[in-house]
Amino acid sequence: MPEFFDQYLVYHPAPWEERDWGRQVGLPLEDVWFQAEDGVRLFGWYLPSSASSGVLLWCHGNAGNIIHRLDNLTRLARIGISVFLFDYRGYGRSQGRPSEKGLYRDALAAYAHLTETRRIPARRVVLFGRSLGAAVAAQLASVRPAAGLILESAFPSVEAVARHYYFGLPAHWFLGARFPLEERLRDVHMPLLVIHGALDEIIPFELGQRVYEAANEPKSFYAIPNADHNDVYVAGGTAYYERLKKFVEEVVR
Numbered sequence: 734m735p736e737f738f739d740q741y742l743v744y745h746p747a748p749w750e751e752r753d754w755g756r757q758v759g760l761p762l763e764d765v766w767f768q769a770e771d772g773v774r775l776f777g778w779y780l781p782s783s784a785s786s787g788v789l790l791w792c793h794g795n796a797g798n799i800i801h802r803l804d805n806l807t808r809l810a811r812i813g814i815s816v817f818l819f820d821y822r823g824y825g826r827s828q829g830r831p832s833e834k835g836l837y838r839d840a841l842a843a844y845a846h847l848t849e850t851r852r853i854p855a856r857r858v859v860l861f862g863r864s865l866g867a868a869v870a871a872q873l874a875s876v877r878p879a880a881g882l883i884l885e886s887a888f889p890s891v892e893a894v895a896r897h898y899y900f901g902l903p904a905h906w907f908l909g910a911r912f913p914l915e916e917r918l919r920d921v922h923m924p925l926l927v928i929h930g931a932l933d934e935i936i937p938f939e940l941g942q943r944v945y946e947a948a949n950e951p952k953s954f955y956a957i958p959n960a961d962h963n964d965v966y967v968a969g970g971t972a973y974y975e976r977l978k979k980f981v982e983e984v985v986r
Contacts, residue, residue, distance in 0.1 A: 743865075743891070743910045744831040745796040746824040754778075758803050760810055767850070769822065769842040773835070776826035777819025777843065779851075780806060784813025785978075787880065787985035789859050790847060791818040792840055792866030792873070794886075794963075798825030805966050812978050819843045821869075833910045836865075840873045856880050859981050862887070864936065864962070867944075868912035875920040881984035882921060883977070885928040886962050887944045888936045889915035915947040924984045925952040926976075930960030930968065953980075 755762035755778075763779040778799060789809065793802055798820050809816055821839045822829030829835060847853045855878040862870025867887030874882045888894045890913045925948050929941030938956070945954045955976055960968035969976075 743795060744823065746821075746831065747797045747801065749798065749825045750800060754800065754803065758807055760803075760807060765817070765819070765846065767819075767842055767846045769829075769835075769838045771835075771838060773822045773829040773839070774827065775819060775822065775839055775842060777817060777846075778806075780810060780816045780818070782810065782813045782815040785815055785981065785985075787857055787859050787981040788815040788817060788847060788853055789861050789883075789981070790840075790843060790870075790873075790879075791816055792843075792860070792862040792869040793818070793820075794864035794866050800825065808966065808974060809977075812974050814978065814981060817843060817847055833912060836869050837872050840869045841877070844873055844877055857985050859883065859984060861885070863965075864888075865912065868914040868917070871914050871917045871921060874923060875917050879923055880986070881924040881926070881980060883926045883928065883980065884914075884944060885965055886930065886933060886936055886941070887914060887927065888912075888940050889943050889947065893940060893943070894936065914944060918944070918948045922949055924980075925949075926955060926980045927952065928955045928957065928965060928969075928973075928976075930957045930962060930965050932958075932960060933962045935962035 765777045765779050767775050799818050820827040821831055822835045823831040858879045859881045860870040860874050860879050861883045863885045867884040891910050927945040931938055957965050957969045966973055
């Protein structure tokens with residue numbers, strides 16, 4: 734029964750819209766089909782850049798699909814960062830139905846595509862997770878090597894968020910999903926950048942600070958003064974992208 738509530742309260746995928754998205758936004762997007770360990774077929778875009786030796790493996794949030802990250806992707810292209818952005822199972826063109834274990838498998842498959850199929854060394858891969866994707870990226874970082882990890886608009890766990898919204902009551906008992914990011918960070922030993930909007934109304938700033946405090950060194954915290962949950966990259970502007978690029982350049986070698 735908890736898994737039933739997950740489908741309505743945790744995951745909010747959007748259906749795919751068929752267009753030539755690369756041409757529409759002016760990006761050399763490469764369509765990528767790959768497969769998770771359990772056979773689920775997944776879809777993503779690989780955006781190459783000759784300006785950087787690092788590749789950002791992007792685990793997105795719980796809503797929409799990769800189409801809804803095109804504006805952000807375009808801005809990353811301008812600063813010369815290669816990106817592999819993929820959809821979890823049940824999102825966009827990817828098959829299957831979302832679940833916590835499923836999302837972890839999908840991230841592992843995306844990592845394998847970069848490191849095994851494309852033969853990109855792990856020392857060049859930077860894991861990036863936003864919101865729910867932060868927990869997915871951290872899980873991946875706990876079991877696979879990478880140059881670094883970026884967590885944006887992250888929350889410590891589903892339980893922590895539920896207790897915040899329901900006055901400390903154990904509302905998370907009605908959900909199967911846990912996404913225990915705070916706990917997972919104990920097993921992560923790589924450079925970390927935590928980014929959070931100071932005005933985040935969905936995941937309060939103090940929960941982002943709690944994520945940072947749970948992490949091992951080396952780590953840094955970057956607050957965006959006027960940012961809410963979903964507009965961090967917009968509110969952060971040029972300084973935000975410069976900070977991302979600086980981190981990638983520092984950890985990739």
